[in-house]
Amino acid sequence: MNPTMLAAILMIPFLFLLLARRKVISQKEALLPSPPRLPFIGNLHQLGSIPHRSLYKLSKQHGPLMLLHLGSVRTLVVSCPKIVEEVIRNNDLVFATRPMSKLMDVLSYDKNDIAFAQYGESWRQRKKIATTHLLSSQKVKSLSFDRVEEVPLLLENVVDAASRGNGVICLTEILNSYVTNVITRMVLGSWISKEKKTILSKLSHDSSPLFYEVSFEDFSPNLKWLDVLSGLDRKIESYKKNWDALFEDIIKNHANESKEENGKNNTYFIGTLLDLQKDSSLGSTITNEHIRGLTMDMIIAGIDTTFATLDWCMTELIRNPEVMKKVKEELRKVAQGEDMISEELLGQLSYMKVFIKEVIRLHPPAPLLLPRESLQECQIQGYNIPKKTRLVINAWAFGRDESYWEAPEQFKPERFFDSTVDYKGKDFYFIPFGVGRRICPGMDFSMAIIEIALANLLHRFDWNLPSGITIEDMDMDEGGGVIAFRKQKLELVPTASMVN
Incomplete structure (x- = not known):
């Protein structure tokens, strides 16, 4: 028999197997659960005003x-969580990049940051700089002087606001001011004026709802003209110009900022970066x-996530008086009559730490982790996932998964007692700061600010x-945006504690 003919006959079974495999993959892709969609816009209309809640409801159906x-x-x-674990273990590198969009380009400063920029060698170098020189435990500890100096100012603001408002204060606004002050100080230096801090705070908060603005160009390039008509292009351009103007002032004025202040080493983040540049x-x-x-x-991610978490902490304490009582009893025991809780004492506050964990379980600062995009074709749960498919992880839903949390809707810090579960990315059902290559490197930086203020x-x-307001009157919904701020501002009545 002709050798070519023989080879062809022997290849027939393999061809059938290959065709069968392609058919299975095609069927798997076709069967990937998906809600019904509308022409042109697809499922955009189903995201709702609070996307993580809308997607959670859709996941219950699909x-x-x-x-x-x-x-x-x-x-x-x-x-x-089980699916995320599969993605990270098998395809973390495949989903290591971010999708391109007009807003992503602005928030990444034309792909030059680590949070929003696309994956590659330049991104790896920047992340190494951030984790080694900006956000290492040693660096965070070295900036304790700045955190400690801001805390008495926070307490004074509480007293001052109470004296001017018949005892009632808007704690949300005070916490926002505190977080803005301490983060801009650690990142940029103490020269930053009150006016500049206000602008930075506004730009930081504006980025959250802006992130969910629909860009028609991103979803259909031929409709770029609609972004002009809707005013989105003008809004993005204005946002970028405001940052450009601020950075010109920041870099120019940094030369006047002394690295030695009150005998403390105050090498702020921007100073560290300028030194590394040389x-x-x-x-x-x-x-x-x-x-x-x-x-x-550091400013956008730092201010918004830290402030949102601190505000949720105080909200949950008010809603759970028994938890408040336990936290205060622990503080009284650790303080031993001192007026202030120092950073050295924070390590002894075991109950406060599990309380904060419970807060971010129910209220992760970024309920939908920033989107990823596949660099190549891969498989998840047996489904064929094409290149350039976006991946969105609903971390908010993970905190409500009954497979991992007993009575997940209950606020119960004790669930973390005698538990090794942490938010550092190893426990896939508790990833409020992300997971894998794209995990947020600023967790310790943020927690240090939260703990000293809360304590x-x-x-x-x-x-x-306030008089006449009950726990039942508190609205626990989040505002729309990538960061889950509580929609309703927190107004409370503070009275001086007996610390001895």
Whole structure:
């Protein structure tokens, strides 16, 4: 028999197997659960004003791995820890990048940051700089002087506001001011004026709702003109110009900021970056754009997530008086009659730490983790996932998964007693700061700010709702945006505690 003919006959079974495998993959892709969609816009109309809640409801109907079509963009939504574990263990590198969009370009300072920029060698170098030189435990500890100096100012603001408002204060606004002050000070230096801090705070908060603005160009390039008509292009351009103007002032004025202040080493983040820019031994080049992108990350991500968590902490304490009592008793025991709780004492506050964990379980600062995008074709749960598919992880849903949490809707810090579960990314059902290569490197930075403020606010004051307001009157919904701020501002009545 002709050798070519023989080879062809022997190949026939393999061809059938290959065709069968392709058919299975095609069927798997076709069967990927997906809500019905409308022409042109797909499932955009189903995101709602609070997307993480809308997607959670959809996942109850269509499953924990769900395909949405946001315009022309294929988007996988994951609402199950088990699936995320599979993604990270098998395809973390595949989903290591961010999707391109007009807003992402602005928030990444033209792809020069670490939070929003796309994956690659330059991104890896920037992340290494951030984790080694900006957000290491040693660096966070070295800035304790700045945190400690801001706490008495926070307490004074509480007293001053109470004296001017018939005892009732808007604690949300005071907490926002405190977080803005301490983060801008640690990132930029103490020269930043009150006016500049106000602008930075506004730009930080504006980024959250802006993130969910629909850009028609991103979902259908031929409709770029609609972004002009809707005013989105003008809004984005104005946002970018405000940052540009601020950075010009920041870099120019930094030269006047002394690194030695009151005998303390105050090498702020931007100073560290400018010093590294001149360091020829670093092994990589740091441009002015890199400095702006990294600084922008520290301000946007730092202010919003830290402030939102601190505000939720005080809200849950008011709603759970028994928890408040336990936290205050622990503080009284640890303080031993001192007026202030120092950073050295924070390590002894075991109950307060599990309380904070419970807060971010129910109220993760970024309930939908920033979207990822597949760099190549891969498989998840047996489904074929094409290249350039977006991945959205609903971390808010994870905190309500009954497979991992007993009575998940109950606020119960004790669930973390005698537990090794932590938010550092190893426990896939508790990932409020992300997971894998794209995990937020600023967790310790944020927690240090939250713990010292919370400890002293509770040690120095007793807190109650204004007369006529009950716990049932408190609205626990989040505002729309990538950061889950509580929609309703927190108004409380502080009274001085007996600390001895």
